[in-house]
Amino acid sequence: MADFAVSLKDIVKEFPGVRALDSASLEVKSGEVHGLVGENGAGKSTVIKVLAGVYQPEAGSIMINGQSLNPATPAAVHDAGIRFIHQELHLVPHFTVTESVFMGQELRGRFGIAKREMRRRAEAFLRDNLGLPLSGNRLIRDLGPAERKLVQVARALIDGAAQVVVFDEPTAPLAIEEVDLVMGAIAKLKAQGIAILYVSHYLSEITDICDRVTVFRQGETVGVFDNITAASSAELIYAMVGRAISDMFPARTERSVDTGLSVRGLAAARAFSDVSFEAGRGEILGIAGLIGSGREELTDCLYGLRKRTAGTVSFEGRSLDLNTAAKAVAQGVVLVPRDRRNDGLVLPMSVSENATLATLDRTSRAGLVDAKAAAAATESHITALDIRPPNPDAITRLLSGGNQQKVVLARWLATDAKVFIFDEPTVGVDVGAKAEIYQLIADLAGKGASVIVSSSDPVELQGICDRIIVMMRGKIVDELRASDASVDDLVAATTGAASVQGAAHAG
Amino acid sequence: MTTRANTLRDVLLRFGFLIVFAAFFVLFAFWNPVFLQGGNLLNIVEGSAILMIMALGLTLIVATGGIDLSIGIALDFGAAFAVVAMSTYGLDWFSAACAGVIGGSLVGIFNAILVVGLRISPFLATLSTFFIGSSVQRIFTNGGGPISYRRMPTEFRNIAQGDILGVPTEAVIAAVLVVIYYLLLERSIWGRRIHAMGMQRPAAIVAGIRVNRILFGCFVFAAMTCAVGGLIAAANIRMFTPLSGFSYLLDAIAAVFIGAALHPRGRPNVLGTVAGVLFLGMVANGLNLMGLNFNTKDALQGIILVSALAFAVAQRRARGS
Amino acid sequence: MRGEVPSVLKITDLVGYLPLVIFGLVLTYISLHAPNFLTLQSLELIVMQSLPVVLVCAGLAVVVMAGGDDVVSGGIDLSIPATAVLSAGITAQMLTSGMPLALCAVVALAACIVVGLSNAVLITKIGMTPLLTTLAMFVAVVGVNNVITVSRRINVDHSWIVALRAQEIAGIPAGILLVALIVAILFFAAHRTGWGLNLQAAGGSRDAAEISGIDANRLVAQSFVVAAFTGFLCGFFLLARGSGSSPGVQDNLMLEMVLATFLGAAFSPRRVVTLWGAVLGALLVAAISIGFKSIGVNVFWTGLIKGSLIVVVVAFSALAQRGR
Structure with missing residues (x-):
């Protein structure tokens, strides 16, 4: 058996005017989970496209299971047992789970397609190989994001010929508890002897599941790390950006806080209720919470994108009418939305x-x-x-x-906006630009705006905010001061672990 | 060899539609010298006036990201309200014209209620407006007979038959509307908002644009514009002919989409629509002068339409890539 | 609009059936006021009347399934009725000049396939939007047909054509059996074969289909040829219905086709255009038209009723969608 399931050596790939890859190497051992990290533009997606046979490199060698692929065409790569789980879901919303899993590879029966057999196999694969019991008759549009992701995985692997699976940012649209579902599936695949190449911005996931990690910077391989532990994050970041993490967030400064946005008893049907908080002028207020906690719905509601069923919102004591986005903007409340490509621009x-x-x-x-x-x-x-x-x-x-x-x-x-709501402000933003955006957020507060940052990234919230409210199941359950709470405290509060600890402390 | 092919390709791509336009122009001019006479060119412009007005209204709707299959109904209502206002209620010509425009706006309001209020897709909403509007005309005219009004005031007749400084009034009206639409859609802040919502509605909403209000306004304004076309149609033949607006629908859609295909980003736009309308008008006129029979002319016109559209689209795509 | 909320209530499922319920109520009302309405003869009349529409609806459904149901940018073929009229026109013209039916059919089929292929090339190769292409094609084909028939009505009395209307097999008109067979074959192809599922995948999400190795362009092209084929078949039923080819039927056929097909989407549990939904839509629209006539409603009102039906059904369907 070959030592490396995938071995890319000294790959060079040029586009007009740009050298996207310059002596990039990437080696995935059989049966391991291998992480690939790097800033946007570091060449991660280019190297994946080289591996997929979409791009032909100018120089370098591609070996799969010890066999050289020359040239590597998409079909040859597929035949060699390499599967790609793309970042985008690429599923048909009104298809069933079964239809989606067998899309483009339907099983023929004696009379048309073998519907029952396909359903049986799809359900069995999802349950046994990915750990997700799911009815084959459910429609994709009724599934949660993680379930959709696993359906996508099942489609790539159902033929049983996969040896290497490449996951490209599989958890980007997922909440923490959903991430576990995908992580569990990856662990199961690993146990089945399938090698996994895991590409992600989320370093906590990388350090959680990867055995080894390759770091790219500006088209080059700058390091391969063994023995990955939670403590490896700092090293990885240093390798990715070439500087230390402390540069990321602006230094904490004392700003004077005046009365600003005040929310009283806000509620929206089937999303959240009795939400009250203040976001003073000159203050950055964080909102933490898992998917389903009502966090996303709260920012939508504050901006008139979702109907409010109760409560009032005021700024400097004057009541605001935030029933539509247009009204919100007219009254100085603005939103930087999470889905930038759809809603932002x-x-x-x-x-x-x-x-x-x-x-x-x-x-x-x-x-x-x-x-x-x-x-x-x-x-x-x-x-x-x-x-x-x-x-x-x-x-x-x-x-x-x-x-x-x-x-x-x-x-x-x-x-003349006075209230800035940021929803996931740095999703899909590379590390360098992240720091700039954090600085801009801090500047806004420095100029006396009320700033709200809603995010699923606890590091971000702890790093940039003054105060953080935590939402769970449609209610505010906790409030932390960032200066005396750690990221771990925040994660504990968000996932509900804090209430147990808090009770222990109180007792 | 290849470079020469490339330059030819480049020329075709840059001036493609212009070349087609010019080629037909020259062809018609050679075939029948009458085509080039000032009077005939004026004929083309005059004969295209109603279509121009309808196509402008449609351009507005298509720019919002929708479609309006009921522009013909707005024309019919415009004509009907104006004629009935004069013949039955004895209103003066100006009040009658206003009545016509108001009548047309009812169609727009109905569309807007369906699209904005009930959130029915514009295609299906305006299709049902078309069905309902046609039916209402049949009921009102007891089956579709025309309502004629021989003693129509001269002022009203002049909307179609008079001229201003030697230019036919209907052409002047169309030209004024072209200017208004150009300023509205391509130069004004409302036009910017309309294009934004047409391209990407969720982003327009988050940017604080009142999309519902804009959509409502566009449907009403487009219908009022088409009603002006109805006034001209009624003045031309001194009667209201039910269900006559439908005949403009296909040509108007064609003109708007030829125009969109000419735009570098494929957007519906006023100048493109004007080019589309004039092209269609020129082809119709030129084929007429060739002395072809009605059926052959129709068939040729259809084939030229398909080819012109294909050419315009291919040109934009090749240019973009 | 944004973040989905899991709904606990199952009322939305009931709302989903409202379009059918509305039709049921209207038809019940009609049958209460016109006792003859529910007899076999009148049902047979309804089905016979709707045969041409059923065929073009089936063709349109295939195109919409392959191209997606966004009317402006997705799949639509407005040229099918024109193709049908062309098929009828060619056949009638050639029959009257004494040529055998088989030859007429071959020529008509060739002409229709040319139309379908032209649509396919313009849309998949040149990249024109289907709405625009097929609308322009509609105009062109009708023009060509008018040249062929010189815009006049041509009567046809060929026994095979008449048989489509008059012949009965086991008490059921041959025309109905034939259309049922064609629809069954199309249904099988579109909903029970890999080709059909790939077709639906292409229409549901083009990216998803292409990622799965499905050649979406090829399927879209094929769908236009299938649509042209249904237009070809429809031509013969137009001849049978009116005993000949007559100009001007294409406009009405186009409106009925679009109405029935998109109404059909409201009947489907997934709210997408399906073959059986389109066929059901065609039958129900015919039933409503004939039904209102039979209870003495003036024909001038038919358009108003149809238009209102679209509004009611589609509005309810949108409501059900929003409730999800």
């Missing part, structure tokens, strides 16, 4: 068009858009936020995640 529009979308009144004369004024306004934001490329006419679809996020922010900075 009009992707086919330019940076300038997006950045002025909420303030068209100001860059217009007699109702007509004043292109010069708009460009000038945008230029100043591009400089202030360091948006790249620094071109107001660049189409936002082509920008990186971090720059897209800055354009959303530029749009709101142009308004």
Whole structure:
């Protein structure tokens, strides 16, 4: 048996004007879970596409189970037993679980397709190989994100020929408790002797499940780490960014806090109830909570995207009418949404068009858009936020995640907004841009805005916020001061472990 | 060899539709010199006026990301309200024209209620408006007979038959509407918002754009525009002919989408629509002058339409890649 | 709109059947007021009347399944009725000049397939939107057909064509049996074969289909050819129904086809266009039209009733969707 299930050596891949991979190597041993980490643009997705046979490298060798693949075509790679679980779900919402698992590889029976047999096999595979008991007749659109992810995994592996499975950011859309479902499935696959290449931004997951980790930076392999433990995070980050983690968050400074946003007894049907909190001017308030805790619904409700059934919201003592997003914006409450590509930006529009979308009144004369004024306004934001490329006419679809996020922010900075709600502000943003966005958030609070940061990342909340409220099952269950709570305390509070500990302390 | 092919390709791609336009123009001019005479070119413009107006209204709806199959009904209602206002209620020409526009706006309001209020997809909503509007006309006219009004005031007739400084009034009306629509959709802040919601509605909502209000306004404004087309149609023949608006629907859709295909980002836009309408008008006129019989002309027109659309789309795609 | 909330209530499932319930109530009302309505003869009349619509609906359903149900950007084929009229026109014209039916059918089929292939090429190779392409194709094909038939009505008395209307097998009209067979074959192909599932996958999520190694473009192209084929078949039933080819039927056929097919989506539990939903839609729309006529409602009101039905059914269907 070959030592390495996958061995990519000294791969070079060039695109016009860019060397995306430069002597990149990646070796996955049989039966191990191997992590691949790196900032956005480090070459992770390029190397995966080289492995998939989508890109042909200029130099380097590709060996699978000791056999050289030359050239590596998608079909040859598939035949060699390598399967890819793409980041996007790529499922048909109105298909059943069975239909999705066998999509494009239906079993033929004597009379058309073998429906029963397909259902039996799909259910058995999900249950036995992935640890998920699920009826084959359920529709994809009725499933949770983790269940969908596992259906996607089942589709890739149902033929039983998989030897290596590549997971590309499988947990990005998932909440913590759902992540466990996917982790459990990966552990089961490993136990079946399948090698796994695990690509993720989440270092805690990497350190949890990986046996070895390869780190990419700027198209090169900068390190391969054995003996991964929870303590490896710092080392990995240092290898990824070439600097230490303490640079990530802006230094804590004492800001004066005045009365700002005040929420009293807010409720939304089937989501949350009796939510009350303050977010003072000059304060950054964090909201923690798992999926289903009501956290996402709360930010939607504050922004008029979800109907409020009870409660009041006021700012500096004046009551606010937040029944629609338009009303919220008009009253100085703005949202940086979690789904940036769908809700944040009009992707086919330019940076300038997006950045002025909420303030068209100001860059217009007699109702007509004043292109010069708009460009000038945008230029100043591009400089202030360091948006790249620094071109107001660049189409936002082509920008990186971090720059897209800055354009959303530029749009709101142009308004007189006093309350900024950030929902998952750094999802899909690389480490360098993350630090910049954290600095911008801190600056907003420094200028006297009420800032709310809702996030599933406890490190982020603990690092950037002054106070953090914790939601569970539609209620606020805890409140922590970031300065005297650790990330572990926050995780404990979010997952419900804290109440046990708290009771022990009190007793 | 390849470079030459490439340059030819480039030229075709950059000026493709323009070349097709010009080629037909030259072809028609050679075939029948009458085509080039000033009077005939004016004919094309005049003959395209109603279609231009309808296509403008449709451009607005398509820009919001929807479609309107009931623009013909708005035209019918515009004509019917104006004619009935004069013949039955004896209103003066201006009040009658206003009545026509208001009548048309009812169609838009109905569409808006279905689309914004009941959240029915624009295609199905306006399809049912089409069914209902057609039926209402049949009921009202007892089966679809025209309502004629011979003693129509001259001022009203002049909407279609008069001229302003030598230019036919209907062409002037269409031109004014083109300018209004251009400013509204391509230059104004409302146009920016309409395009934003048409491209990506959730993002427009989060950006604080009142999408429902805009959608409502667009349906009503488009229907009022089409009703103006109805006024011209009624003035032209001094009567209201039920169900006559439907005949403009296919050409209007074609014009809007030719226009969208000409746009670098594939967006419906006013200047593109104008180009589309003039192209269709020119082809119809040119084929007429060729002395072809009605059926052959129709068939050729259809085939030219398909080819022109294919060409415009292929051009945009090749340019984009 | 955003984050889904797991619903505990099962009322939404009931709401899902409301479109059918509404139709049931309307038909019950009609049968109470027109006792003859529920007789076999009148049901047979309804089915006979709806045969051409059923065929084109089946074709449209296949196209929508392959292209997705977004009317503007997804799959739609408005040219099927024009293809049907072309098929009828060619056949009628050739029959009257004394050619054998088989030859007529071959020529008509060839012409229809050319239309289908043209749609397929324009949409999958050049990248035009189906709505636009097929609408323009509709205009072009109708124009060509008018040249062929010189825009006049042609009567056909060929025994095979008449048999589609008049012949009975085991007491059931041959036309109904034939259409039932065609629909059954299409249903099997679209819902019970790998090809059909791939077709639905292509329409449901193009990306998902392509990731799974399904050639979505090829399936979309095939769906337009299938649609043209149903148009070809429909032509013969148009000839049989009116004893000949007559200009102008395509407009009404197009409206009925779109109405019935998308109404059919409201009947499907998954709220998507399906073959049986489209066929059921065609039958129900015919039943409602004939039913209202039989209780003495003026035909001028038919459009109003149909339009209102779309509004009611689709609005309820949207309500059920939102409740989920």
